[in-house]
Amino acid sequence: MTAAAWRLNARRAEFVEHLGAEALFLEQGRALVNDLEFARGVIEFDVAFGEARGFVGLVFHMSDAANYEHFYLRPHQSGNPDASQYQPVVNGHASWQLCYGPDFAAPLVHRFDAWQHVRVVVAEQGADIYVDSAVPVLRVRPLLHGARGGAIGLSANTTPAWFANFSVDRQAELVLSDGPLGDASPRPGLIEAWAVSSAFDGDLLNTASDALHGPSPDGQPDAQQDPKSAARSNAPLDLEVLAPTRRVVNARIRGIANLAEAVEPGGPRTVLARAWLHADRARRVELELGYSDRAALYLNGELLFRGNQTYRAQDYRFLGTIGLYDTLVLPLRAGTNELAVAVTEDFGGWGITARVTPTPGVRVEPAR
Numbered sequence: 001m002t003a004a005a006w007r008l009n010a011r012r013a014e015f016v017e018h019l020g021a022e023a024l025f026l027e028q029g030r031a032l033v034n035d036l037e038f039a040r041g042v043i044e045f046d047v048a049f050g051e052a053r054g055f056v057g058l059v060f061h062m063s064d065a066a067n068y069e070h071f072y073l074r075p076h077q078s079g080n081p082d083a084s085q086y087q088p089v090v091n092g093h094a095s096w097q098l099c100y101g102p103d104f105a106a107p108l109v110h111r112f113d114a115w116q117h118v119r120v121v122v123a124e125q126g127a128d129i130y131v132d133s134a135v136p137v138l139r140v141r142p143l144l145h146g147a148r149g150g151a152i153g154l155s156a157n158t159t160p161a162w163f164a165n166f167s168v169d170r171q172a173e174l175v176l177s178d179g180p181l182g183d184a185s186p187r188p189g190l191i192e193a194w195a196v197s198s199a200f201d202g203d204l205l206n207t208a209s210d211a212l213h214g215p216s217p218d219g220q221p222d223a224q225q226d227p228k229s230a231a232r233s234n235a236p237l238d239l240e241v242l243a244p245t246r247r248v249v250n251a252r253i254r255g256i257a258n259l260a261e262a263v264e265p266g267g268p269r270t271v272l273a274r275a276w277l278h279a280d281r282a283r284r285v286e287l288e289l290g291y292s293d294r295a296a297l298y299l300n301g302e303l304l305f306r307g308n309q310t311y312r313a314q315d316y317r318f319l320g321t322i323g324l325y326d327t328l329v330l331p332l333r334a335g336t337n338e339l340a341v342a343v344t345e346d347f348g349g350w351g352i353t354a355r356v357t358p359t360p361g362v363r364v365e366p367a368r
């Protein structure tokens with residue numbers, strides 16, 4: 001724990017003695033190990049912090065400042081189910097609203113102003129994370145960035161922390177724990193892949209709608225409009241022209257697609273995610289939908305739904321985590337139907353998940 005071994009990028013970073021050990025004090029930032037490429041092995045360190053709100057832990061598999069794996073402890077959630085958290089950061093976007101629950105977070109009771117020992121075993125298949133324990137408190141399968149190599153280091157955000165006895169063993173024998181993980185049961189009707197556009201300014205959707213339909217001062221259809229205008233207002237938007245597909249994103253986080261995979265860091269914050277449903281005849285089917293943070297859903301170019309699941313949008317405890325919480329009825333026509341969801345991200349996770357109630361004569365077509 002000396003300055004020569006680290007690249008420091010923090011509001012404050014000092015090498016000090018703390019609780020009897022040579023330590024790195026880190027406040028609001030991170031410290032990366034110099035000249036170390038890490039893909040697999042065993043990482044160990046001691047960490048100490050106070051009882052204030054904060055996020056203190058480890059970054060690894062960092063290909064750049066916008067893409068890495070992140071594991072952190074949350075002092076203010078001691079004793080709660082989310083006292084620790086694993087999440088991947090993808091193209092500058094966090095993903096804790098996608099990665100939550102027992103597969104990604106673990107309940108811990110933290111010891112404050114004392115050393116806690118963290119041990120992370122990183123293998124091809126995933127990672128086991130130990131915190132003052134002989135068995136893993138968290139088992140991550142798989143790591144969302146895979147087993148690629150990258151930089152490794154420590155981080156402390158919101159509250160400061162001390163780190164000591166940091167070590168990396170890239171030659172260790174890697175044995176991950178056994179046992180079931182999460183709910184792997186099949187989910188018929190789940191949309192398993194989405195065709196996702198590049199990010200764009202979400203206001204373009206409103207502009208395109210006004211240009212096609214004509215603006216409505218009060219946000220409601222004009223009951224007095226002439227027949228020509230009425231016919232014009234029923235025309236669908238050509239969403240492929242507005243936001244052409246960039247890539248297919250698979251729903252690999254418990255059925256959730258991480259839309260950040262399709263964007264560039266630092267750009268606009270709306271994408272269009274498309275899927276296609278084929279019906280043997282005109283019929284109505286139920287669709288369960290989850291998203292983060294805001295969504296506008298179109299069927300064959302016509303707007304059917306708007307929703308807001310932004311962090312604290314409903315009350316101060318609302319986290320905005322993604323689940324199949326909304327149910328819509330889709331009026332499908334015979335043949336192929338385009339389902340398009342404009343999803344806007346604020347922070348915490350940019351994702352979508354959807355499931356069609358299994359119905360004879362209706363199937364989800366492959367994303368393209």
